[in-house]
Amino acid sequence: MANNLTTLRNLLLLTLVLLAGIVTAYLLTPQPNNAAGTALLKKLGGDFTLQSEEGDISLHDFKGKVVMLYIGYTHCPDVCPTSLAIIAQTMKNLDSDQQKQVQPIFMSVDPERDTPKHLAEYSHFFHPSIIGATSDRDNIDNIVAQYGAFYRIVDMQDSAMGYAIDHSSRIYMINKQGELAKALPHGTPPDQVIAEIQTLL
Incomplete structure (x- = not known):
C-alpha cells in the first residue's frame, strides 16, 4: 500500500511539473492579445555568465548584438539537434552584415558530460558562430529559472x-540591450526566426 501511495505521489508530481512546463511554454509565446504572456516575458531574462572553451562569457559581452540563446545538452537525441540546425540555417540565410550583429549561444544543462571543449566541437559542427557553454549546477539552475525554462x-x-534530460525547447531572442524580447517555440522555421531578428536589429 505504501509503495502504491509513493508511486501515485510521484506520478502526481510529474504531472504537475509537466503541466507547469506547458503553461510556461504558452505564456512565453505571447500572442497579439496575450497581455499575460507579454507581462511575464518582461519579468524574465537578464545577464548571465557561462564557461566556454575560450573562457568565461557573459550576456553583457554581446551588448549591441541580438543574442539567440538555446538551452539543451549534446546527448539530446532529436530536439536539440533540430533546434541547432534551425539556428545554423538562420545564420546562413542572414547576409554578412546581419551575421555580425547576431550571436547564437548554446547553453548545456549537462556539465558532467558537456565540457567546454566538447561543447565547442558540437556547436561548431552546426555553425562556427555558435558558442557552446555551460556552468556549475547552481548557476545553470539560476539561469534556467531566469528564462522560465525547464x-x-x-x-x-x-x-x-x-x-537523459527532459527539457523545454525554445530559442530565446535577446535584444541589443540584453533584454529578453521573445521566446520562440520549438520548430519555429528559419524564415520566421530571421523575421524576429530583423525586428531587433
Whole structure:
C-alpha cells in the first residue's frame, strides 16, 4: 500500500511539473492579445555568465548584438539537434552584415558530460558562430529559472547513457540591450526566426 501511495505521489508530481512546463511554454509565446504572456516575458531574462572553451562569457559581452540563446545538452537525441540546425540555417540565410550583429549561444544543462571543449566541437559542427557553454549546477539552475525554462534529469539504469534530460525547447531572442524580447517555440522555421531578428536589429 505504501509503495502504491509513493508511486501515485510521484506520478502526481510529474504531472504537475509537466503541466507547469506547458503553461510556461504558452505564456512565453505571447500572442497579439496575450497581455499575460507579454507581462511575464518582461519579468524574465537578464545577464548571465557561462564557461566556454575560450573562457568565461557573459550576456553583457554581446551588448549591441541580438543574442539567440538555446538551452539543451549534446546527448539530446532529436530536439536539440533540430533546434541547432534551425539556428545554423538562420545564420546562413542572414547576409554578412546581419551575421555580425547576431550571436547564437548554446547553453548545456549537462556539465558532467558537456565540457567546454566538447561543447565547442558540437556547436561548431552546426555553425562556427555558435558558442557552446555551460556552468556549475547552481548557476545553470539560476539561469534556467531566469528564462522560465525547464529541465529534469531522468535516470536510465538500463542504458549505457546512464541518464537523459527532459527539457523545454525554445530559442530565446535577446535584444541589443540584453533584454529578453521573445521566446520562440520549438520548430519555429528559419524564415520566421530571421523575421524576429530583423525586428531587433
